[in-house]
Amino acid sequence: MGDVLDADYVVVGGGSAGCVLANRLSEDGRSKVILLEAGGDDRLLHNPQQLISNIMITVPIGYAKTIQDPSVNWMYKTEPDAGIGGRSVTWSKGKVLGGSSSINGMLYVRGQREDYDGWRDAGCPGWGWDDVLPYFRKSQNQEAGEDELNGVGGPLNVSESTMRHPVAEAVVEACRAVGLPERDLNGPEQEGVSWFQLTIRNGRRCSASVAYLHPAMHRPNLMVISNALASRIMFEEGRAVGVEYWQGNARKVIRARAEIVLAAGSIASPQILQLSGIGPGSLLAGQGIDVISDQPGIGENLQDHYVVAQNYRLRAGVPSINELTHGVRLLGQGLEYLASRRGLFAMSSSHVAAFCKSSPELATPDIQFHILPATSKRSMKDNMKLELDRDPGLTIAPCQLRPESRGWVRIKSQDVRDHPAIMPNYLSAETDQKVVVEGLKWGRRIASQSPLKELVDFEMMPGDAINTDDELLAHARRAGNTIYHPVGTCEMGQGPDKPVDAELRVRGVSGLRVVDASIMPRIVSGNTNAPTIMIAEKASDIIRAG
Template sequence: MQVDYIIVGAGSAGCVLANRLTADGKTRVLLLEAGGDDRPMHNPSQFLSNVMIHVPVGYSQTLKDPKVNWLYQTEPDPGSGGRQHAWPRGKVLGGSSSINAMLYIRGQREDYDGWRQLGCEGWSYDDVKPYFLRSQHQERGADDWNATGGPLNVSDMRDGHPVSDAVIDACVQAGLPRIEDLNAAQQEGATWFQVTMKNGRRWSAAVAYLHPVLKRSNLVVETGSLATRVLFREKRAVGVEFTQNGMRRTATASAEVILAGGAVNSPQLLQLSGVGPAALLQEHGIPVVADVPGVGENLQDHYVVGLRYRLKKGVLSVNEMSKGRRLVGEALKYAFLRRGLLTLSAAHIAAFVKSRPDLSTPDIQFHILPATMDAEKLATQQKMELEGEPGLTIAPCQLRPESRGTIRIKSADSSVYPAIAPNYLADPLDQEVAIAGLKWGRKIASQPALARYIDHEMNPGLGFETDEMLLTYARMGGTTIYHPVGTCMMGRGPMAVVDSQLRVRGVEALRVVDASVMPRLVSGNTNAPTMMIAEKASDMILGKAMAAREI
């Protein structure tokens, strides 16, 4: 199989690339995906799993479903009580955009201006904003911060909730401004999240970018195809070896190989292919193509710590809506109206706050929902099940952690998961911000607008008042919010893996285009920024290809 470009990974970035690179009808692209087709009728072997992909609340099931999920486990993490953390990552067309919570956040202007200061030319906010806009179809309409006509549908929540409205009122009482758009000039404040849904249906990267172009004659999509290594001719990437249906296959690329596997898979595949820290590769008997020490380093993630509250009797929360006759009613509401519980995301309300008043921008994000998980089942069985009694979760995470972890292969076998060491709360600043986030959460919960709904605080609860105790709770009660980035860092310096054109250093004709190239974690959810990266990369790639043809 010979094409112009091979894209490894049909996730949020890979779907964008497949669409944009084949738009001319001539450029031949092979898209490899280890998982299966996300469309229920096209993949009977995982029909129910795929139905759960497209029903928004189905993420509560797909987050633990091995048919559509890599289900990684981290190494025991010292900063969080020696616990191992489940790291769901999408293994299906659409990747993690097919199993995520669909929250649409771009981050702050300062995030991207900061990238530029780290040597990422062309990645300032003014450089990347056009690509956010090109991607977006904002149901509210176009303005200075939003666009219409793009593939990615962005909508308001389908249904409100009185407790969530009270949360915003409480945030205002706590001193935060009420804002309308988290992606406009000011992020600090509280408002309802917007989501990547359309008419009550998940609008993943596969739905937005890939499904409409699957019939293009110059695009080949191979599912069930696990890449085992990139093939090199001396220092030039010329193809990919992969396994499919138990058979080993190869494909060659006349222009480039593009890795879009995400913050876990892309560094793993580079290391398996001989691009990475030389000592690690030699340890596993892998011939070194290029000694690039930063591959798998610089891992960053948002670590979230939830406060749980029991609401007063008679207050209807999401918990009760998920049980018995109410659940039947919600299912019927979804079937006929595409509204109700089944259109739910993981949070209603976003609040962005500063841990210290001297900061110029917020460094804490809250995900807030009138619902609580059964803590015992989550801890002992990793089972996401809502409680029966009314509850509220107020969950802060530090936006820009200083702690850094690693992704490192354990074997030369591509089917063996790599070692994921997140290194949560290792930096003292991260510990301070975790404590500040919990204090802010309590401050919001104590305001009159919200306090009238609350019976008592369940977690952390009584006895967790000092900073030392709050940090102990943060270590034992926190986990990932599914935003790993940084392991193929863009920029300059000895630990940079790709340059500002996303080309892998030390080799030719090989790029990485996904969240792993972020030099620093953005101030918000990572799906929209990942699609932006792929939109911008597609222009870079096509520009280079056009120049080559002209020569």
């Protein structure tokens, strides 16, 4: 087994949360911290075997490649899901330093203040909006400047889009025409239309690794071990004391003097806990694993945002991003990026965000749109394919912000290399079915407004033949997909049925916390990366306070 390393804190998972934790827990210069990451190093000059993938991580448009690159992406497959016609969906999750922040669409969205007040009121004291806002601000370097909601000088750069495409401008005007005012999507009120804010700095991706980990890696009290697959937490008399992991075919162990912090994400965190004997007792016994703490909630409460694209063919001569991705125009965009760090290669996954209500009596929006003046050659059925059409197009893609459907993550063997079973149970709740239909109706309403309607030739998908609620729902079942926001599988809350308490300690054992998106009691009303970084910032203070 070799020599056993030791540290004060062992952080398992070098993704968005793990990078924050490694930085903050080691910044006193005294606490020894070891960060374990199952994937490789994301730095260009430190991992020649992964050079092309790391270039794709650095260049913003590279997400179109990393979304289908198994060298930096776990590419989990869900179980066949009856709610979406028995389909299995591929879930991208980062397998590299920076985790999913190294391969995502770089969209900075916090959600609604009501999300966090809802966490607090549901049994998570200290997690209301007023409690978490200082950590959003602390994490930020908002290029637009500081105000009561935004911070400057923090590690994570937040910028405005450098590409304001004329078709996207027409979308903004169309949204205004249907009563959605233009406003800051991270401002006091969410309902309306906005340009996405981006985690991009000087035309390059600003992942959690770039923001938090790279600046800290010179510290003598921080050790980062990549290509290290954690297989289980080790316990002595109910206390977490070490982590077993694999590097190649070598089994190794790290001992923790203070705490072990599990930050492996909403799939791997419950998987590692279950492999370690913490989880539903019947599941563990069925796999021959000794039960250390029977926690039925570990792996349950899985939530995700389910998106259904509406694709429009634009009129001949109307420019879109599609045409920039082929031939000499693509070469020109590459040269523009090299010269100015602008253009296609500096582009995020979406340009315009819109938030609206499926029903007027709702207090806050429950539908979000990701809108881009581009269309893929394939429908959203193939969520790993991002090759764009040659003819001009527009995608308007609604998702339900607060789904009621709940799924699960469960191990299938004692081997950590076997991906767990993932069952999203998409559209299993009646409310979700109604909201997805209303989202598609809203998308059509936007597309029918001037000045956008003058640019549209016809609706490609779902198409004019699909009109009734039943037809729209059937289309959503067969054509929708994940937007890569799984949360909730190590739910934070009060009571024995919640596996993690409000200080992120795992119930039934000591010396072990979970710090990542899996602790969210309910998914936030927006993209999940900024909230995950906030969670880790707040957790760092909780851990250091003892």
